[in-house]
Amino acid sequence: MCNAGDCCLPTCAPGANVNQDEILLNRARAFDEHALGEIYDAYFERLYHYAYRFVGDVDSAQDIAAETLRRLLEGLRDGRAPNHLGAWLYRVAHNLAMDQHRHRPAEGIVSLEPDLDQADEADTEADSEQRLAQEKMRAALAQLTPEQQNVVVLKFMEGYSNAEVGVLMNKPEGAIKSLQHRALAALKRALTGLLVL
Amino acid sequence: MVNLIDALDDVLARVATGESRAACIARYPDLAVELTELVGAQDHLSALAAAPVLPADALAARRRQFLSTARTYKRQAVSTHPFQRRMAWVWPAQRTGQPALLPVLARVAIALVLVLSVVGGTVAAARSSLPDSPLYSIKLTVEDARLNLTSDPSQQATLAMTFASERTHEMERLAIANRPISTLVSLRLQNQLDSALSAAARAPEPEMLRLLDQVRSMAQIQERALTQAQLDAPREASSQDALRLAEQAVTLAQQRAEAGLADPDAFRHQYRRGQDAPVQPTPLPEATTTPQSQTSTTVPQLTATLEATLAPQPSHTPQASVTPQRSQAGTGQPPTSAPGPQTTPGQAGPGPQATDRPGGGSGSGGGTGGNNGGGRRP
Secondary structure (H helix, E strand, O other): OOOOOOOOOOOOOHHHHHHHHHHHHHHOOOOOOHHHHHHHHHHHHHHHHHHHHOOOOOHHHHHHHHHHHHHHHHHHHHHOOOOOHHHHHHHHEEEOOOOOOOHHHHOOOOOOOOOOOOOOOOHHHHHHHHHHHHHHHHHHHHHHHHHHHHHHHHHOOOOOOOOHHHHHOOOOOHHHHHHHHHHHHHHHHHHHHHHOO | OHHHHHHHHHHHHHHHHHOOHHHHHHOOOOHHHHHHHHHHHHHHHHOOOOOOOHHHHHHHHHHHHHHHEEEHHEEEEEOHHHHHHHHHHHHOOOHHHHHHHOHHEEEHHHHHHHHHHHHHHHHHHHHHOOOOOOOHHHHHHHHHHHOOOHOOOOHHHHHHHHHHHHHHHHHHHHHHOOOOHHHHHHHHHHHHHHHHHHHHHHHHHHHHHHHHHHHHHHHHHHHHHHHHHEEEEEOOHHHHHHHHHHHHHHHHHHHHHHHHHHHHHHHHHHHHHHHHHOOOOOOOOOOOOOOOOOHHHHHHHHHHHHHHHHOOOOOHHHOOOHHHHHHHHHHHOOOOOOOOOOHHHHHHHHHHHOOOOOOOOOOOOOOHHHOOOOOOOO
């Protein structure tokens, strides 16, 4: 069990995670298949869970995670490898998730209001309420800045400690504390607005 | 006074470990209202459920796809080195993974550079080698190549003088090091002095005079150096003979240069005749060559000749016979019976003055005899 405040990422001895990522990145620049496999194993599921919080769809979340890692390969191919692997991957995944979230209403995939006409008849009322609550929560989340969203998802949903979030976002722990305060305040305001609506 | 940021972080951390939220907030009575609202906002996040765990086969399939994409991109990838990335824009084959022209050219260029470096290094090392060094033959080959590649008579003469000076310098170094001196070096010196004179004869008149003056000056310097070398060299007969032979060659060259300066037409005529004459082997034990023989007689031939000459007469004193006889042979006059070493240029009667060759001077016969001179008469 990881104590609160500790960095419990798989490769996260203090500072070691960054070094580990740097080593992996250096090998990945030469398209070392083992290194790329390690990166995939370390990040695909994390990115999938992260994206799911935003999009709420398994396939879309998988696609976002896969596309994020594909873009990493693209960067490596073109000599644009990131300096900080974790922060770069989460930023790309976040952008992809936000793009998807923005396009969803237009595509009719997700709406803030439950679409009863298209709802599965098998859905119970409770399911509908749950879906509605989820979409409202995502709408509130979307009003936060990208960094605030990252902190909210990584810390309060994925359960990472301040130190771990700092590593993943490439920020000092003090900045994460400050961010989480602003994020919760912004979330409260956003939820209040949505509830009023 | 604890600020709200730290208080919130503390409350969140305690709540995460299972402590009561109310108890945690109660630790900060001044911030209780704000903390309650902020921590309460977190409650709504539970609406967003965690993602379901993915089946292993789905993960494996995605992983295979990822690695397959990686292999494709690897073939398209440019180097991470900035210079090579820029080159990839010039040679797009670098980006396509196709067999690229650049690597082939680069490999050829690298191979050429390596070969040239090795050859260049060897040649550079050979440049300072001495006759007893394994690299010496390379040095001579390079000198010959440079001479053969030069068509301008003036440059040929200058090169030949440079190489002749190098021979003298080699003999000096060997003498100082008390190492044996081969007669091959003397023969080479003589050959190159003859080359210098022959090339000077082919140059236009003013240039020829300038070159002959250079030969004369160089010969004077070399003569002094060789005299000193005889004192430094090993006492063994072969080394001393080699030095004496070299000194004679230098003296003769000096005399011929002076004769050429005195009568350029005769000098030029004689050397042109020498060039036009048929190549003759050296039938007699002559140790020197003519301007003609310099191009036709090989060093091994001369060596054999010299050895044949020196062998039966190890105590022979070249000064007493070679120079005057050679000079007289060059003039076509009968050799003196008692030649002296103090022959002056005027007395020597340099070769160019001889327009006909009775052949009696050196006994070497043919058109080469006059300059071959050097008759070591028993």
